[in-house]
Amino acid sequence: MSTIDIATARKVAHLARIRVAEDQLPKLAEQLSGILSFMEQLNEVDVTGVEPMTSVTPMRLKRRADVVTDGGYPDKVLSNAPEAREGFFAVPKVVE
Amino acid sequence: MTLNALTISDARDALRKGEITATDLTMACLTAMDAGDGLGAFVHKTPEIALDQARAADARIQAGDAPSLCGIPLGIKDLFCTKGVPSQAASNILRGFRPEYESTVTAKLFGAGAVMLGKLNMDEFAMGSSNETSCYGDVINPWRAGNDETALTPGGSSGGSAAAVAADLCLAATGTDTGGSIRQPAAFTGITGIKPTYGRCSRWGIVAFASSLDQAGPMTKDVRDAAIMLQAMCGHDPKDSTSADLPVPDFEAALTGDIRGKTIGIPREYRMDGMPDEIEALWATGRRMLEDAGARIVDISLPHTKYALPAYYVIAPAEASSNLARYDGVRYGHRAKLAQGDGITEMYEKTRAEGFGPEVRRRVMVGTYVLSAGFYDAYYNRARKVRALIKRDFDEAFAQGVDAILTPATPSAAFALGKEMSDPVEMYLNDVFTVTVNLAGLPGISVPAGLDKSGLPLGLQLIGRPWEEADLLNTAFAIERAAGFVAKPAKWW
Numbered sequence: 001m002s003t004i005d006i007a008t009a010r011k012v013a014h015l016a017r018i019r020v021a022e023d024q025l026p027k028l029a030e031q032l033s034g035i036l037s038f039m040e041q042l043n044e045v046d047v048t049g050v051e052p053m054t055s056v057t058p059m060r061l062k063r064r065a066d067v068v069t070d071g072g073y074p075d076k077v078l079s080n081a082p083e084a085r086e087g088f089f090a091v092p093k094v095v096e
Numbered sequence: 097m098t099l100n101a102l103t104i105s106d107a108r109d110a111l112r113k114g115e116i117t118a119t120d121l122t123m124a125c126l127t128a129m130d131a132g133d134g135l136g137a138f139v140h141k142t143p144e145i146a147l148d149q150a151r152a153a154d155a156r157i158q159a160g161d162a163p164s165l166c167g168i169p170l171g172i173k174d175l176f177c178t179k180g181v182p183s184q185a186a187s188n189i190l191r192g193f194r195p196e197y198e199s200t201v202t203a204k205l206f207g208a209g210a211v212m213l214g215k216l217n218m219d220e221f222a223m224g225s226s227n228e229t230s231c232y233g234d235v236i237n238p239w240r241a242g243n244d245e246t247a248l249t250p251g252g253s254s255g256g257s258a259a260a261v262a263a264d265l266c267l268a269a270t271g272t273d274t275g276g277s278i279r280q281p282a283a284f285t286g287i288t289g290i291k292p293t294y295g296r297c298s299r300w301g302i303v304a305f306a307s308s309l310d311q312a313g314p315m316t317k318d319v320r321d322a323a324i325m326l327q328a329m330c331g332h333d334p335k336d337s338t339s340a341d342l343p344v345p346d347f348e349a350a351l352t353g354d355i356r357g358k359t360i361g362i363p364r365e366y367r368m369d370g371m372p373d374e375i376e377a378l379w380a381t382g383r384r385m386l387e388d389a390g391a392r393i394v395d396i397s398l399p400h401t402k403y404a405l406p407a408y409y410v411i412a413p414a415e416a417s418s419n420l421a422r423y424d425g426v427r428y429g430h431r432a433k434l435a436q437g438d439g440i441t442e443m444y445e446k447t448r449a450e451g452f453g454p455e456v457r458r459r460v461m462v463g464t465y466v467l468s469a470g471f472y473d474a475y476y477n478r479a480r481k482v483r484a485l486i487k488r489d490f491d492e493a494f495a496q497g498v499d500a501i502l503t504p505a506t507p508s509a510a511f512a513l514g515k516e517m518s519d520p521v522e523m524y525l526n527d528v529f530t531v532t533v534n535l536a537g538l539p540g541i542s543v544p545a546g547l548d549k550s551g552l553p554l555g556l557q558l559i560g561r562p563w564e565e566a567d568l569l570n571t572a573f574a575i576e577r578a579a580g581f582v583a584k585p586a587k588w589w
Contacts, residue, residue: 004465008465009461012461012464012465012468013461014445015464015468016417016448016457016460016461016463016464017421017424017441017444017445017448018445018448018449018452018457018460018461019442019445019446019448019449020449020457028458028461031458031520032458032461032462032465034519034520034521035409035458035462035520035521036462036465038405038406038409038521038524039406039409039410039466039475039479040406041402041403041406042403042406042407042410042475042478042479042482043478044403045400045403045478045481045482045485047478047481047482047485050481050484050485051481051484052477052480052481052483052484053480053481053483053484053487054480056294056295056308056309056338056536056537057293057294057295057340057537057562059295059338059340061337061338062334062337062341064334076196077196079194079196080192080193080194080195080196080427080428080429081426081427081428082425082426082428082429082430082431083431089426089427091426091440091443092434092438092439092440092442092443093439093440094439094440
């Protein structure tokens with residue numbers, strides 16, 4: 001029976017890039033623990049020799065020639081950007 | 097009868113005979129849509145687009161070119177990207193997003209002449225079973241329990257679609273179904289909803305939740321309409337690598353109602369502890385209806401059914417956490433206001449905390465956890481193995497000659513808004529009869545089959561063999577004819 005402690009909740013929130021206030025972490029840890037203990041039922045199943053399902057219906061993914069098929073409209077690509085400058089997406093400074 | 101209450105098939109026939117015009121039909125729906133604001137179903141209305149499309153449809157019909165959906169007013173779930181029209185998956189993180197492109201499914205519908213009335217409310221990113229996680233607010237079920245005025249959920253995630261169709265605000269609507277999001281709300285509102293086989297409908301341009309489970313489908317007033325609309329939505333699309341390159345049969349032509357000699361399986365594992373008597377009775381009635389229509393009924397076993405929900409609630413959040421990584425405040429939608437000195441990590445973390453609602457945040461974090469180093473095998477891989485076993489259960493039933501499987505659609509009738517929001521796991525139990533179908537990639541349909549003692553609709557679910565939607569629709573048609581479900585919610589809105 002695994003439970004999520006506050007440190008783990010903090011770590012998961014950071015990995016998910018979702019800010020969670022310190023005072024919200026205990027409640028989050030409790031809810032995540034509840035959900036995970038629900039999933040623990042899966043441990044009852046004998047999965048020896050079973051391959052994990054990767055494709056819903058047996059199908060081979062199609063291939064196509066490696067050529068440009070679309071594009072050439074940066075204005076459209078940028079039209080929904082919160083911030084765009086000179087044909088680029090703009091973000092805060094990434095490298096000091 | 098008012099025009100907005102017509103079925104697709106009746107409207108089609110009247111349009112072709114020139115008895116009504118697409119413009120009048122669309123006007124009637126626009127009036128009903130505005131009068132239905134109290135239901136919270138439509139969240140972005142597009143009357144100008146609708147009237148332009150209706151006029152174009154009238155011209156097309158006059159020219160003798162009238163596909164089945166020509167001039168038919170539809171509502172479109174907010175999950176579908178519609179060019180130039182807000183498409184935000186009921187999330188604040190996509191506030192203001194207007195796609196520069198059209199989803200394949202809506203492009204096919206509009207190509208067939210369909211009219212878009214507007215975008216429909218839903219659970220945020222389709223994560224929910226009661227339409228209470230939407231950034232737009234709740235949808236209210238047009239049905240009430242007798243004289244009790246308590247606001248009931250229309251189900252979710254396609255709650256706006258279900259309410260709009262049940263209340264005759266549109267003739268039909270698009271839905272999507274990842275764990276039951278078409279079939280559960282259809283059952284809660286007394287309408288028909290089908291999730292086709294995984295790969296039948298292109299997912300291109302539909303905001304992704306869990307890519308190995310998501311499928312679009314129609315939500316309609318009857319089975320014939322489901323056949324007509326599904327036909328227009330299906331087909332191979334090179335832009336979706338999982339889209340099936342298979343011919344689409346004529347679904348409407350398959351509706352003969354003749355199911356003599358068909359074998360219907362009744363899975364014993366779907367008899368849940370604490371299942372209400374009325375659901376049990378409805379299931380028995382459905383069994384009898386199919387038997388009376390000449391089908392052979394067999395008891396079957398799907399032994400891993402019990403593990404479908406926990407497997408689903410590992411796999412769906414895992415896929416969601418990957419899919420929703422794209423909402424980072426860079427390319428579209430919301431970006432948080434940053435403080436002095438905030439860098440890109442703060443931008444991501446603040447943007448996603450502000451933009452996602454509580455259920456979406458929770459599922460993304462669950463997904464992140466089950467995919468993280470050290471837990472990947474214990475949770476994610478194990479869930480995918482259990483998923484393989486769930487699919488094997490169905491494969492074995494079909495190999496024994498079962499043509500379709502009959503189950504209840506939901507474990508209860510529509511419940512009160514707010515009732516199950518406090519406990520996420522309690523809410524997940526709503527999907528107990530429907531998630532198996534998504535995990536196995538099968539087609540499933542919910543058909544209204546009766547009312548409970550308080551007068552709320554109840555649905556039966558039929559599960560079909562892969563790619564055999566035509567046969568499945570025909571079996572559903574037999575139930576529909578036998579059930580003779582004609583009840584409508586009394587108008588209070």
